[in-house]
Amino acid sequence: MATDPKLQTIKGEYKQNPMIPWPFQILRVKRETEDTFTLELQPTGDLQEFQFQPGQFNMLYVYGVGEIPISISGDPLNPRILVHTTRAVGIVTKAMDKLPRGEIIGVRGPFGKPWPIEKAIGQDVVFVAGGIGLAPLRPALYDVLAQREKFGKVVLLYGTRTPADVLFRQDLEHWRSRFDLEVYITVDRAMSGWKGNVGVVTTLIPRAPFDPRHTVAYVCGPEVMMRFTATELIKRGVEAHNIYVSLERNMKCAIGLCGHCQFGPFFVCKDGPVFSYSTVKDLLVKWEL
Amino acid sequence: MKEGKTVNACLLERKHFDTLLDALKVRGYKIIGPIVKDNAIVLEPVESVTQLPIGWVDEQSNGVYRLRKTDTPTLFNFTVGPHSLKQYLFPSVQKIFMTQRQGKSTESTVDEKVERKKKYAFIGLRPCELAALHIHDMVFIGGMYSDPVYQVRRKDLFLIVVNCTRAGGTCFCASMKTGPRAERGYDIAITEVYEKNQHYFILEGGSDRGMSLLKELKQGKEIDGRVQKVQELYTKAVQEMGKAVETSKLKDILAQQLEHPEYDNVGNRCLSCANCTLVCPTCFCSTVEDVTELSGASADRIRKWDSCFTLDFSYIHGGPVRLSVKSRYRQWLVHKFSTWIDQFGTFGCVGCGRCITWCPVGIDITEEIVKIRG
Numbered sequence: 001m002a003t004d005p006k007l008q009t010i011k012g013e014y015k016q017n018p019m020i021p022w023p024f025q026i027l028r029v030k031r032e033t034e035d036t037f038t039l040e041l042q043p044t045g046d047l048q049e050f051q052f053q054p055g056q057f058n059m060l061y062v063y064g065v066g067e068i069p070i071s072i073s074g075d076p077l078n079p080r081i082l083v084h085t086t087r088a089v090g091i092v093t094k095a096m097d098k099l100p101r102g103e104i105i106g107v108r109g110p111f112g113k114p115w116p117i118e119k120a121i122g123q124d125v126v127f128v129a130g131g132i133g134l135a136p137l138r139p140a141l142y143d144v145l146a147q148r149e150k151f152g153k154v155v156l157l158y159g160t161r162t163p164a165d166v167l168f169r170q171d172l173e174h175w176r177s178r179f180d181l182e183v184y185i186t187v188d189r190a191m192s193g194w195k196g197n198v199g200v201v202t203t204l205i206p207r208a209p210f211d212p213r214h215t216v217a218y219v220c221g222p223e224v225m226m227r228f229t230a231t232e233l234i235k236r237g238v239e240a241h242n243i244y245v246s247l248e249r250n251m252k253c254a255i256g257l258c259g260h261c262q263f264g265p266f267f268v269c270k271d272g273p274v275f276s277y278s279t280v281k282d283l284l285v286k287w288e289l
Numbered sequence: 290m291k292e293g294k295t296v297n298a299c300l301l302e303r304k305h306f307d308t309l310l311d312a313l314k315v316r317g318y319k320i321i322g323p324i325v326k327d328n329a330i331v332l333e334p335v336e337s338v339t340q341l342p343i344g345w346v347d348e349q350s351n352g353v354y355r356l357r358k359t360d361t362p363t364l365f366n367f368t369v370g371p372h373s374l375k376q377y378l379f380p381s382v383q384k385i386f387m388t389q390r391q392g393k394s395t396e397s398t399v400d401e402k403v404e405r406k407k408k409y410a411f412i413g414l415r416p417c418e419l420a421a422l423h424i425h426d427m428v429f430i431g432g433m434y435s436d437p438v439y440q441v442r443r444k445d446l447f448l449i450v451v452n453c454t455r456a457g458g459t460c461f462c463a464s465m466k467t468g469p470r471a472e473r474g475y476d477i478a479i480t481e482v483y484e485k486n487q488h489y490f491i492l493e494g495g496s497d498r499g500m501s502l503l504k505e506l507k508q509g510k511e512i513d514g515r516v517q518k519v520q521e522l523y524t525k526a527v528q529e530m531g532k533a534v535e536t537s538k539l540k541d542i543l544a545q546q547l548e549h550p551e552y553d554n555v556g557n558r559c560l561s562c563a564n565c566t567l568v569c570p571t572c573f574c575s576t577v578e579d580v581t582e583l584s585g586a587s588a589d590r591i592r593k594w595d596s597c598f599t600l601d602f603s604y605i606h607g608g609p610v611r612l613s614v615k616s617r618y619r620q621w622l623v624h625k626f627s628t629w630i631d632q633f634g635t636f637g638c639v640g641c642g643r644c645i646t647w648c649p650v651g652i653d654i655t656e657e658i659v660k661i662r663g
Contacts, residue, residue, distance in 0.1 A: 017437050020386050023396070063390060064581035064588040089606050106388070250605050252576050255434035258595070259574030260602060262624065264544075265631030270433060286547050288616035 018255050021061040021106025022047060024082060026099055032085060032167050036132060037097055038073065041082040041105060049079040050107075053114035054139035055246060055274045059254050060084060061106030065095040069251040071136035071273070072110065076143055082107065085135035085167065111254040113274050115140040115244060120216035124152040126208065126238075128229045130159050130201055130221020134167050136246055136273075137220050141175075148180055155182045155208050159201025159225070162187055163194045182209055201225065205232040212237030219277075220246045227284055230277045243277035264289055297500040298516055303488035305507040306338050306364070309449075310412075312502050318410035318447055321377065323370065328356055330370035332377070335412065342367060349458040349642065352651030362488070365481045368457030369415055369641050373570035374422050377409060378442045379429070385438075385577065385590040410447035417460075419450055419474045420467035420639040421570035427633045428573050438592075447498070450475040454482075454522035456530040459642030461655055464533035467639045469526040471495075477503065480519045491519050532642065532655045534626070535662060542662055543627040547619065551660040556615025558650055563596035565644035565652075566621065571637050572596070597621050622657060 024041040031037050043050055052058075057071040068090065074083025088097040099105065117140060125144055129137050144154055156175065160166055166185065176183045184204045186197035197204065201221070215238050219226050226245045233243055249261035249268040261268035264283040266275070283289055301309065313320050322335035325342045335341065347367040348355040359366075389396050429439035453462075453469035462468030471478050476499030480491040493516070494500030566572040576595035581588040595602060597620050603610035611617045629637030638654075645653045 018434055019437065020398075021388075061579075063388060064579060064585065066579050067577070067590075248605055249610065250603055252595075256432060257429065257434065257436050257573070258576065259597065260576070260595070262597075262620070262628070265628040267632070288611045288613060289547070289620075 018108060018111075019253070021059070021067070021108050023104045024107045026101050026103050026105060027081065029099070029101060033165050035089070036085065036087045036165075036167060038083060038085045039096070039099075039105070040074075041084070041107065042080070043082070043107075044104070050082045050110075051079050052076060052082075052110035052139075054117065054143050055115035055136060056110035056112050057136075057254075057273065058082075058084065058107050058109030058111070059251070060086075060092075060096065061108070062092050062095045062099070063104070063106065066092040067106070067108075067252075068092045069111075069254060069269070071246070073135035073138045074142075076139050077146055085132070085138075087132050108254065111269055113270075113272055115218050115246075115274050117143050119242070120144070121150045122152070122214075123242075124210040124215040125154045126210050126215055126217040126233070127154075127156045128158075128201060128205070128217060128219045128221070128233075129156070130225035130229075131161065131165070132167070133219075133221030133225070133246075134158055134160075137218060138168060138171070140218055145175075145178075145181065152214065153182065153210050154180065155184070155210050157184050157186075157201055157204040157208055159186045159188070159204070159221075162189050163191050163196075184208060200228075202228050202232045205229070205236060215242060217243045219243060223247070223284065230281065240278035240281060241276050244274055245277050245280065246273045247275060247280065248273065297494040297503055299492050299503050299506060299508050300515060301490045301492050301506055301508075303362075303364075303490070306490065308506050309492075309502075310335070310338060312505050313410045313412075313447065316410075316447075316502075318408050320410050320412060322412040323365070323367070325356065329354065330356065330367055332370075332372040332374075332411070332413075338364070341365075341413070347457065349646045350651075351459065351645050351653050352648055353458075354646050361483060363481060363483050365413060365451045365479070366455060366483075368453060368455070368460060369417065369643060371568050371643065371647060373418050373568075373641075373643075374411065374414065375425070375570055375572075377411075378422075378425065378439055379436075379573065379575075379594075380438075381594045383438055383592045385592050387587055387589045389587050390585065407442065408445055408447075409442075410449065412449040412451075414448060414450045414475075415453060415641070416450055416468035416471035417462045417465075417639040417641040418570055419448065419471050420462075420465075421641070422448075423474055424571045424633065424635060424637065424639070425573065427635065428571075431633070448475045449477045449479060452478055452480045452519075452523065453526050454480065454519070456526045457642060457646075459532060459645040459653075460530050460640065461532040461534055461642060462640035463527045463530050464536065465636060465638060465640030469530075470523045475499070480522065482515075482519060482522070491515055532645075532653070534638070534640065534655050534658050536626075536636070539658070539662070540627045540630045543623050546661055546663075547623070549661045549663075551657060552615040552619045554660075555618050555652060555657055556613060558652055559598075559614050559618050560650060561598040561600075561614045561617055562649060563598040564647045564649060565654075566596040566598060567594060568643040568647045570641060570643070571625075571639065574602070576602075597624070622654060622661075625654075626658065 028040040061067040073085040088094045190198045251261045252258040254269045256267040256270040429436040450471040475495040478493045574595045578591045625637040
């Protein structure tokens, strides 16, 4: 395959032309919850590794169906396997949900600004995730835990709808067993057998163990959840510029050319999706911006 | 392309105008220029001077575009029509790639037509359109990522601009500082003069290849003083321009006035038809469609113009971000005059007035800005 001259040209173009998807093969499909699944992908052809930074996203193309932006949920230190966690809600994600192992999926990326992990060195780190918002944060958690000694306290606050919607159970079990990471989980609606917290994720913030004056927070979830979380963190004393959020807007090109993801002066695809809360807090409260 | 002052000028008699077109043809250019089609002046391939809109004048005002034939045999006595360079450099429908499927393997390739080089010479562009081209350069090839379609088509354009000696009914280029005379970015600038049965053109070179082409033309006798004289014609065009946008501090005013009640007012009148964005020479938004062949063996991705006035434009899981028409109008206006500066360092409006002319309900962006400025 690699000796095919036409393919070489295509590969050359892949590097220059960010509009062309690259074929990846589905190695494994893992069902996380009733409507959420994780794909483990492997690059085909000459591409051996897929380097990315935590918080970046890819455009995933289901052949003949369409393309959508999905953030990367895998380990940045393991670039041989590309991991995406998706909830089947739209036409493309539902088609993606039906793809079996071995099938080919198109990938363009990685795009966007990452979580600025380096900002948290020497500080306490708080991750606040709402629902599927845990997926874009997981690479940052892996990254922080891989260099755990550089940070102060590390806390994960995770809120989801019901106990059945808890993602990444294995990871959470593992993280909970660590003595250098505090994990708090809450659900909106409990079921019998749930012994944990009930309530929205912001209720965990007042009692979470971190020093607000020396804390960097990474927040991901529905926009309204991120707004209330940021307000609550600021109430505890975390500075707005030390809070990072990941925004979602319609994206078609992912490279700042199609115009869809505009949010005030920003193109969410290339200026974001990760923004400092101080940069976007005034825009977030503007109606239908 | 050389920018700045022009250093070479000549006078071309009307009867020798064909020599200009011939010189372009000899150089292998496909000439695109203004012609009358479907009661409008549009940009299409031009072979000879007789195809140009001889004697045609356009009448434009809010929501109105009419052509009128006069007895004066001028070639360029009209302003901008619905077309702009955008049609050629950023086509409304464009195949981005095709994907072939064999068994489980898929291969994506770019459309070969994108790579095929077309050598275009544009004649009869207006100064505002050159300004729009400059803006599109920043959008499509000036940033972190370049649009390969635009990049290929943008290369080797020969640009002949016609300076405006008459303002159209919806023009406001003088206030946007993009006209009525082109300052830069052209190969040749033409000013048409028709007076006392004299009909000639002042040609100014704006680039090396423009100036070398001028040398080959059949030169008219006297040029001395005439270049100065046409200045009066530009001044006249500025004076008769009925519309203007006050641009001072406009970026900040609009950013601070996002909840101005005028958006409710204009939102009630706007039909969200997207006409303004389609005729706008700087609007660059696009969407993609993935189209599968019936057999399923191949799938193409087609890029099409899109508009921030459609409901789908801002759709994310859960519904569109901009549900109301007023929020979509606001997005468009604030982008043109405020956030565009954050993104690209310039206004996104060149004052061509197309959005006013082609708005079916005659919404005038200059009037809206007056109201929002307060």
